[in-house]
Structure formats: C-alpha cells, structure tokens
Amino acid sequence: MEALRFAFFEVSYLLYPFSPINMNPESISLASISRVPDLIRSRHPLVHCLTNDVVKNFTANTLLAMQAAPAMVEHPTEAGEFAAIADAMLANVGTLIEEQIQAIRQAVSAANRARKPWVLDPVAAGAISLRTGFARELCGMNPTLIRGNASEIMALAGVSGKGRGVDSGNASDEAVDAAKRLSTSASCVVMVTGEVDYITDGNRLFGCMNGDILLTRVTGVGCAQGAIAAACLSVCEDPIEAALAAAVIIGIAGEKAAAISQRPGSFQIALLDELDSIDARTILEMGRIQAF
Amino acid sequence: MEALRFAFFEVSYLLYPFSPINMNPESISLASISRVPDLIRSRHPLVHCLTNDVVKNFTANTLLAMQAAPAMVEHPTEAGEFAAIADAMLANVGTLIEEQIQAIRQAVSAANRARKPWVLDPVAAGAISLRTGFARELCGMNPTLIRGNASEIMALAGVSGKGRGVDSGNASDEAVDAAKRLSTSASCVVMVTGEVDYITDGNRLFGCMNGDILLTRVTGVGCAQGAIAAACLSVCEDPIEAALAAAVIIGIAGEKAAAISQRPGSFQIALLDELDSIDARTILEMGRIQAF
Amino acid sequence: MEALRFAFFEVSYLLYPFSPINMNPESISLASISRVPDLIRSRHPLVHCLTNDVVKNFTANTLLAMQAAPAMVEHPTEAGEFAAIADAMLANVGTLIEEQIQAIRQAVSAANRARKPWVLDPVAAGAISLRTGFARELCGMNPTLIRGNASEIMALAGVSGKGRGVDSGNASDEAVDAAKRLSTSASCVVMVTGEVDYITDGNRLFGCMNGDILLTRVTGVGCAQGAIAAACLSVCEDPIEAALAAAVIIGIAGEKAAAISQRPGSFQIALLDELDSIDARTILEMGRIQAF
Numbered sequence: 065m066e067a068l069r070f071a072f073f074e075v076s077y078l079l080y081p082f083s084p085i086n087m088n089p090e091s092i093s094l095a096s097i098s099r100v101p102d103l104i105r106s107r108h109p110l111v112h113c114l115t116n117d118v119v120k121n122f123t124a125n126t127l128l129a130m131q132a133a134p135a136m137v138e139h140p141t142e143a144g145e146f147a148a149i150a151d152a153m154l155a156n157v158g159t160l161i162e163e164q165i166q167a168i169r170q171a172v173s174a175a176n177r178a179r180k181p182w183v184l185d186p187v188a189a190g191a192i193s194l195r196t197g198f199a200r201e202l203c204g205m206n207p208t209l210i211r212g213n214a215s216e217i218m219a220l221a222g223v224s225g226k227g228r229g230v231d232s233g234n235a236s237d238e239a240v241d242a243a244k245r246l247s248t249s250a251s252c253v254v255m256v257t258g259e260v261d262y263i264t265d266g267n268r269l270f271g272c273m274n275g276d277i278l279l280t281r282v283t284g285v286g287c288a289q290g291a292i293a294a295a296c297l298s299v300c301e302d303p304i305e306a307a308l309a310a311a312v313i314i315g316i317a318g319e320k321a322a323a324i325s326q327r328p329g330s331f332q333i334a335l336l337d338e339l340d341s342i343d344a345r346t347i348l349e350m351g352r353i354q355a356f
Numbered sequence: 357m358e359a360l361r362f363a364f365f366e367v368s369y370l371l372y373p374f375s376p377i378n379m380n381p382e383s384i385s386l387a388s389i390s391r392v393p394d395l396i397r398s399r400h401p402l403v404h405c406l407t408n409d410v411v412k413n414f415t416a417n418t419l420l421a422m423q424a425a426p427a428m429v430e431h432p433t434e435a436g437e438f439a440a441i442a443d444a445m446l447a448n449v450g451t452l453i454e455e456q457i458q459a460i461r462q463a464v465s466a467a468n469r470a471r472k473p474w475v476l477d478p479v480a481a482g483a484i485s486l487r488t489g490f491a492r493e494l495c496g497m498n499p500t501l502i503r504g505n506a507s508e509i510m511a512l513a514g515v516s517g518k519g520r521g522v523d524s525g526n527a528s529d530e531a532v533d534a535a536k537r538l539s540t541s542a543s544c545v546v547m548v549t550g551e552v553d554y555i556t557d558g559n560r561l562f563g564c565m566n567g568d569i570l571l572t573r574v575t576g577v578g579c580a581q582g583a584i585a586a587a588c589l590s591v592c593e594d595p596i597e598a599a600l601a602a603a604v605i606i607g608i609a610g611e612k613a614a615a616i617s618q619r620p621g622s623f624q625i626a627l628l629d630e631l632d633s634i635d636a637r638t639i640l641e642m643g644r645i646q647a648f
Numbered sequence: 649m650e651a652l653r654f655a656f657f658e659v660s661y662l663l664y665p666f667s668p669i670n671m672n673p674e675s676i677s678l679a680s681i682s683r684v685p686d687l688i689r690s691r692h693p694l695v696h697c698l699t700n701d702v703v704k705n706f707t708a709n710t711l712l713a714m715q716a717a718p719a720m721v722e723h724p725t726e727a728g729e730f731a732a733i734a735d736a737m738l739a740n741v742g743t744l745i746e747e748q749i750q751a752i753r754q755a756v757s758a759a760n761r762a763r764k765p766w767v768l769d770p771v772a773a774g775a776i777s778l779r780t781g782f783a784r785e786l787c788g789m790n791p792t793l794i795r796g797n798a799s800e801i802m803a804l805a806g807v808s809g810k811g812r813g814v815d816s817g818n819a820s821d822e823a824v825d826a827a828k829r830l831s832t833s834a835s836c837v838v839m840v841t842g843e844v845d846y847i848t849d850g851n852r853l854f855g856c857m858n859g860d861i862l863l864t865r866v867t868g869v870g871c872a873q874g875a876i877a878a879a880c881l882s883v884c885e886d887p888i889e890a891a892l893a894a895a896v897i898i899g900i901a902g903e904k905a906a907a908i909s910q911r912p913g914s915f916q917i918a919l920l921d922e923l924d925s926i927d928a929r930t931i932l933e934m935g936r937i938q939a940f
Binding site: 133 | 775778917
C-alpha cells in the first residue's frame, strides 16, 4: 500500500502540475509541514467531500479559507465519476442515509481506481451498529488516512471504548496502541484526535500538541480537519506528513482564534480567518510536533 | 402521561448522574429556571436532533454553545438505536424526505420505550398537507413538548390559521386556546412562540416576554429553541419549566445580542456567544415570565 | 414565453398586493434597480429554494437579511404543493439525490402552472453527466432565469468549456455568445456570473461590474445569488431587471463587506450585514451596470 502510494505520487508527478514535497518520508519536520498551506494555495486541490449534513457548509468554508476547492457530489451515479476528477476525497459517515452509503462506495472505488488519496472519518463508530459495520467495510477498501477520536479508533481496532454519540469517552493517548493496530490491519495512516493528535503508520508515531479547547465548542471542526487532511494528502507525498500538517494547521488556527475570542460564535469566525492567514512562518513559530 | 413523566424522572434519578430539579412542579419561578444553564453545562445532555437540512449546523452550534452534546443520526436503522442512547430527542419536520419520516418514527418509538423526553416541532404544519398529516401522527405518539408558532399550533388543534410557509400569519395570543386544546388532546406541554411565548399543559399557562425582533432575521432560531428545549427537558423534572427555560434562555440571549449588533449576520454570531455566557444571575436580572 | 411572463405580471397585479415596477422593460436603469431592496422588504416574497445541502443555511440567511421569506420543502409530495404557494422558486442542482430530482420536477411543473417565476442554477453542469442531463431537461421546462458560471452556461449551450467541479475554468466574457444562444433556445433570461456578470434575453445584453474577489472565498455566494434573483423576480416585471438587481445587490454588498474585512470568516458575516443595510441610495452611488 505504501509502495502503491509512492507509485501514485510518481505517476501524479507526471500527470499533474503538482510536484510532491518531502522526498524522504522519514524526515518529517516543521519545515516540511510549513510549506503545505502555500502548496494548497497555489494548487487549489479539488476536494470531494462526502460528509455529514451538519457540517457541509462549514467544511466547504474551511477548505475555501485555505484556498482549496470544495465539492460535495452526493448522487450515487455522480459520486464515482466525480471522485475520479477530484484530487482527493473524504468519506465521513456522520449522517449516513442509504443513498449516501451507495455514493460513498462508488466514490471510494473510483478514487482507488484513479489512485486518488482518500480519508475515512468514522464518526460515532462503535456507538451505533450500522455505521460501525460500514466504517469497518471502508477500512478494508484502502483508505489513505483514517481520522477519528479515541473511541472511534478503538472501536475500529476491536478494542472496547467509551464513545457516547460523536464524543469520545477516551483520551487520545489511550488509543495509540489501537491506532497502530488499525494502521497495520487497514494498511494506512491513522490519526487519533484529542488533546494530543497522534498519527501513526504502524511503525512511526508522531504527535501534535497544538489546539485549544474551544475547537470542541464549534460543530464540525473535527470533520473539517478530515477535509483539510484530504487537501493536504493531495499536495504531500507522505500521508503521515499530510495528517500532521492538518493537525498543526487546525491546531494553530484554533490557538490564534482563541486569542481573539473565548466565545464559540466569534471563535468560529476567527478560526476561518486564521485558516486564511496561516503561513509558513507561523507554523515554524507555533507548531508543536513530536516524534515518539 | 404526566404520571409517566414523573415515573421517568424518578427512574432516571436512579440510573443517571442527573438529579431532577424543582421537586414541586407547581412552583415554577425565575429562580428554578436560572439553574438550568449550569445544569446543562455540568451534565452535557446528549440531544438527538432529527431536524431540517437548513438548520442542522446552527442547531448543533447553539447546543454546543450551551455545552449540550448535539448528535444528528438520520438512517432509519440507526435513529431508533441512537434515540435510546440520547438523553432527549427533537423531531422537526421542516424538510422531510421519505427516509427521515421513517427515521423519526423509529426514533420516537425508541425514545418512548426508553422513557426519554422528546420535542415535536411541526414546521409549516397547516400550510402543506403531507407534513400536517405526519405532525398529527406524531402528536398521537406521546411527545413531551410540542413547540410551534401560532399558525402551526392552531393547525394541529384543528383551528384554521393563516400560516404562510414557515412564518405564522397569527400572533401567539390568538393561539392560546388552541394550545390548551392541543395540550389536552396530545397529553403534553405545548409552547406557542411569538412576541410572547406561551406555554401550557392544558391547565397551567405561562408566558415569556423575553426576545428581540432580530431573532426572526436568522434562520433556524425557532428550530434551535426546540433543540434547546429538548436539552432542558433532560435536566428539568417539569416539562413546563423546561419549555419556559428554553424560551427565557433564547429570549435573553437575543436581547443581549441585539444590544451588540442590529445587523443579522453579526447578530447571529453574538447570539451564539450570549448562549455561551448566559448564567443564573443574568436570568434572575433579565428574565420576564408570567403565570396567567 | 415573454408574452406569457407579461400576462403573468398583469394577472398577478390583480391577485397580489404586488405592483410591478418598471412598466417599460426597455428602460433598465440604476434608478429602477435601486427600488428593488425596498420592494422586497415591504413584500417579503416567499422564496421556495430547492437547493444544495452545502448552502441551505446561508441561502436562507441571505434571503432573511433582505427580508424575503425563505422556505425549503424537499419531499416530492410537498414540493409541488408548496411551489404553487410561494412567490418564486429556485432549482439548484448542486447536490442532487433521487428524491430531490423528483421534487424539483414537481416544483417546476407547479410553478409553471401557477405562473410563478423560477430560477435554474445548473451547478457543475458540464463537469458531471447526470446533472448535465437534468439541467438540460430543466432548460426545456420554461425557466424564467438561468444563472451559472461561464463553464456551466457554455455546457448548457453545447459549447465545450473548462469547468472543474463547481468552479468555472472560463471567464464570463467567453460565455456571452453561449448565453445568448441558451437564452434563445430556452426562451428565458440567462445570467453568466464572473468578474463581470452578464445578463441577456438573447437580444439585450447588460453587464454588472460590482463585486469583490472575496465573494469567491465563501461557499454558496453564487447559489445565494440565485435565490436573491428569485426574490427579485417576484417584485420586478422584467426578468432582466431582476437578474441585474441580484447581481448589483450581491456585488455592492460584497464590496462593502470587503471594506470591513479581508478575511473570509468575518467577510461572510459582514456580507449578511450589508445585505440588510443596502438601500436605494447605496445602489445609485455604487452600482456599476452597462448596456452593451
């Protein structure tokens, strides 16, 4: 799968005006991550979001704030056709209906055929049975990245957690072992979000310590992080780097927005403004990542 | 039904870390209502919202602003399972599609079986036939609270009103008699919203005079009030008190937001900020309720 | 079709408290356009929006900011019934699902029977096949106005463009000839949006030069323009004038909002505030339209 990803980026290098960054995927650093916002701004990756009804507007606005191009295409007949055109895809299972389940299946198959990266966000997996089964099915369809909170990742790894609706009942560090296991079984990178965001490919483990508690007071920040991660995947060679970039970008924007407002309404607006303003210098100054 | 509600709260007292407030439901006062925001903040009730597509994001953000936990679960297979887990449920018929009709039926049945309170918001009942029929069906399924504007409540009570789309063609005081009749026939509390919000269980009648005209210039404020009422139901023993608390909370937050901005965009953001800041002292100072 | 439109307005003049403005449709001027916001504020036209999931909330809030009355009714059984009640209708194909396709068909037929104006927004037509076919079908059902970007209008006119998802790959002036052709074949007014918004009925051609690049950084501004155009159609006799008014109103509000904030989050809020504040004097001072 990793080999296939590299093959994808080598092919895409020929087909796209996109040059992959960070040719040595072992050397993830703030320096390499700091380049990601400008890459997104120059390439405007088209991100196909099959996501939940609650967050579609906010997700699109976060992508536009970063100058990525959001698109939501929901009909099963169109979703596959569009996934092949888009640069990256997000499958978020937050408000599944039957037609969206079919659309996601089509889009995932098409993204895989076209060798486009895609993110699985298994919202509330473990808490409810239908989506848990569907998220497990998607884990077997070669996602590039799975992004979830501790309870969701633990549920997908077969470890019993304490999820309650969309909220995690577990701290992210409780889920590190589950994330490694899931990463190995699904052959993809796994990101566990929480006070620390952990990212692993089964061997390497990184953490991002950026963020602010107010990020949990606006609906869809986690879901938007999945969409931003998809945008990052389209401009980064290494999925670990892309996931880490998404964590750092949202985390720093959240810290800066919290410095502007401690109230959730105005914080949400400030967050979009900060996603627009984030640049390499800010990431080098404020980014807090760690290799374990 | 009232007896059943009390039984529910006595049972939930044993099962939950939630102690019911206001043991004497006759004595609703600003003092008892003023405790509700802090109860929500400490208990984070999980509110399952089956609501319309226009307001899902705003509804979730109003609940998060009050530190309740919103969740939207739409698939008929999941909606019932989730309603049993959640602390309260909202059924809003604003943008029904066939799958959501089925999901609402499942969720209502499950909420009733699990003795969880639920709110019916019969958006545009009376104006269009399919939803009018479905809202009447739901009136027969033991809602804890029905919240609507004057035209909607009059339509459900069988009185002809002047509804036009989602807007009421009638003032709320025109619907007081209809509300009492509907309350008796559906064995539940009814709230009629308008310049004065009226709340009745068929015998008792209360009014809330808080609010601002700008609340009508932001989409989904009424729908969000239904969701906040569901959150209140999960922490109040008496559904009348919960409905009155929802009216007072939205009304005061609207007055404070209108003092910050008279324009609808920035008013909406200020409203979320004020829902975050509202506390017992503010309710005691600004709350305007009346028993009739 | 134009004759029929005039007939409609003469009939509606009798049936409605709405008097048509601009009795001479040849003489479109800033003076006549400047009256539109106050007409909307006094008449509160009920605008039925069958639009995409990403923008429903923002669309409703833009209409409310202008004191129009938004309504989204999605069930196929209800959509037709409601379209006949509403003053104008919008059919936006951005996130079609099977049930919405049926609902749009019902609503369009009912709007035509009731002689209510309606707008087609063919989002991403040309880029994906199912919606392209459906948008072509709708072109044959007597829309009052088609509003799209250059790639979408070129695709519907049978000219190959460079659309990529929801973004146009073409400048609006490249699509003027296609717009004229589409206008003639669909017997309706066509608006091509871009740096200049062009509006034509096949013979006359007008341009609006108002706007700001930040309008492209908020999701759904174009979609909201379609809804505002529907509101304008309900208070203007000449669909060209209505389309031009919608372009001028959004464009000026965007310029004023950009003077308040250059960041997309706070710009979006300022845009809603400016839609609320726009008046005749502002349009006379800032409007930039041209007849070609």
